[in-house]
Amino acid sequence: MSTWEFAFDAWLVVVLVWLAIRTLSEARLFKSVVLFIALGLFVAFAWVRLDAPDVALTEAALGAGITGALLLDTVGHLRGRKVPYSSAERDSQGKASASDV
Amino acid sequence: MSDITGNTTRWQRLAIIFILAIVFMIIARGVVAIPEDILGVAPHITSNLAVSGVLNPVTAVLLNFRGYDTLLEIGVLMLATIGVLSLAKNLSLAQMRFSPPADPVLALMTRISVPLLVLISGYLLWAGEKAPGGAFQAGSVLGAAGVLLALSGHTRPAWLNVSMLRASIAVGFVVFLAAAVVPMLLGKNLLEYPVALAKTLIIVIETWLTLSIGFMLVSMFIASAAPISRDLEEPVDAESD
Numbered sequence: 001m002s003t004w005e006f007a008f009d010a011w012l013v014v015v016l017v018w019l020a021i022r023t024l025s026e027a028r029l030f031k032s033v034v035l036f037i038a039l040g041l042f043v044a045f046a047w048v049r050l051d052a053p054d055v056a057l058t059e060a061a062l063g064a065g066i067t068g069a070l071l072l073d074t075v076g077h078l079r080g081r082k083v084p085y086s087s088a089e090r091d092s093q094g095k096a097s098a099s100d101v
Numbered sequence: 102m103s104d105i106t107g108n109t110t111r112w113q114r115l116a117i118i119f120i121l122a123i124v125f126m127i128i129a130r131g132v133v134a135i136p137e138d139i140l141g142v143a144p145h146i147t148s149n150l151a152v153s154g155v156l157n158p159v160t161a162v163l164l165n166f167r168g169y170d171t172l173l174e175i176g177v178l179m180l181a182t183i184g185v186l187s188l189a190k191n192l193s194l195a196q197m198r199f200s201p202p203a204d205p206v207l208a209l210m211t212r213i214s215v216p217l218l219v220l221i222s223g224y225l226l227w228a229g230e231k232a233p234g235g236a237f238q239a240g241s242v243l244g245a246a247g248v249l250l251a252l253s254g255h256t257r258p259a260w261l262n263v264s265m266l267r268a269s270i271a272v273g274f275v276v277f278l279a280a281a282v283v284p285m286l287l288g289k290n291l292l293e294y295p296v297a298l299a300k301t302l303i304i305v306i307e308t309w310l311t312l313s314i315g316f317m318l319v320s321m322f323i324a325s326a327a328p329i330s331r332d333l334e335e336p337v338d339a340e341s342d
Contacts, residue, residue, distance in 0.1 A: 053233035054159045057225070061241035066318055069248050073325055 009049060016042050029078065033071045040064030154299030156231045163235060164303045168292045172281055175274045175310060182270055182317040189324035202254035211253040218246035226311050230300075236307040240314025247319030266320060273313025277306050 019039040026032040040063035047056035146158045153161035222242040229235030281292045
């Protein structure tokens with residue numbers, strides 16, 4: 001392994017561990033989720049360095065993208081946003097019609 | 102570091118870190134002990150690649166040699182989506198928006214990004230034959246495009262009604278299951294594609310898998326999302342309207 005590759009791998013390991021520690025120790029949830037998304041992207045880098053590009057693609061899209069979006073939603077929920085909304089299809093009781101999905 | 106750990110004392114945390122460090126060292130020792138030039142199954146895959154119908158070894162393993170695993174994966178994903186959708190209490194697909202109409206910057210970026218994402222998804226699906234790519238990658242990019250659309254205040258398109266959503270969630274698994282079972286009716290084993298048809302079958306399966314995965318991810322996201330209140334700046338009480 002050349003020096004450049006070794007240096008890059010070492011830097012990647014340090015960044016991964018540091019991001020993980022910061023993600024878990026951060027008090028503000030929003031910042032923690034953003035760090036988690038960044039961690040997902042660096043894990044995708046790690047997969048590329050391990051010669052697994054398919055896994056890297058999936059990790060970037062799902063781990064950083066979808067999971068990050070879902071976690072951001074959770075943070076929004078936890079901030080006290082209540083459920084309802086204004087929709088033309090609500091019935092007279094003021095509740096939305098039962099899930100018709 | 103800020104304290105978000107609640108009631109654990111400093112010594113408890115240090116003890117946990119110590120135990121985890123020992124576990125890490127055991128695992129690291131095992132990883133480092135793997136010889137550099139181990140080949141494993143790779144020679145077998147490479148020698149049978151011509152029979153599998155594709156040129157990329159990863160796709161060959163996922164869709165052909167270990168197709169059973171992928172079939173079960175899609176089944177599990179479908180079950181998870183059904184579970185999430187059935188738990189969404191106040192979700193009605195008829196609601197028009199999942200987020201307020203986007204500000205101009207987000208609207209512009211969505212208009213640029215979403216067609217590009219759909220194109221990238223199609224490319225990843227097609228490239229999965231020869232290069233890294235395939236159904237899961239393409240499907241997750243498609244799901245990301247759908248999530249971006251939902252988050253930027255676009256209304257539900259008219260063709261997306263309940264039955265269409267259900268059909269598109271189910272079609273991936275159904276097509277894969279059909280392709281897996283039909284060889285049994287012809288006297289072969291489960292998932293034993295006829296060699297001449299293997300390439301076509303894989304492409305067809307992957308296409309419907311991509312569509313399905315995209316819709317599953319989007320509906321899981323939307324079902325978990327908090328529908329917006331009129332004013333996002335302050336929380337809205339459940340009874341007021």
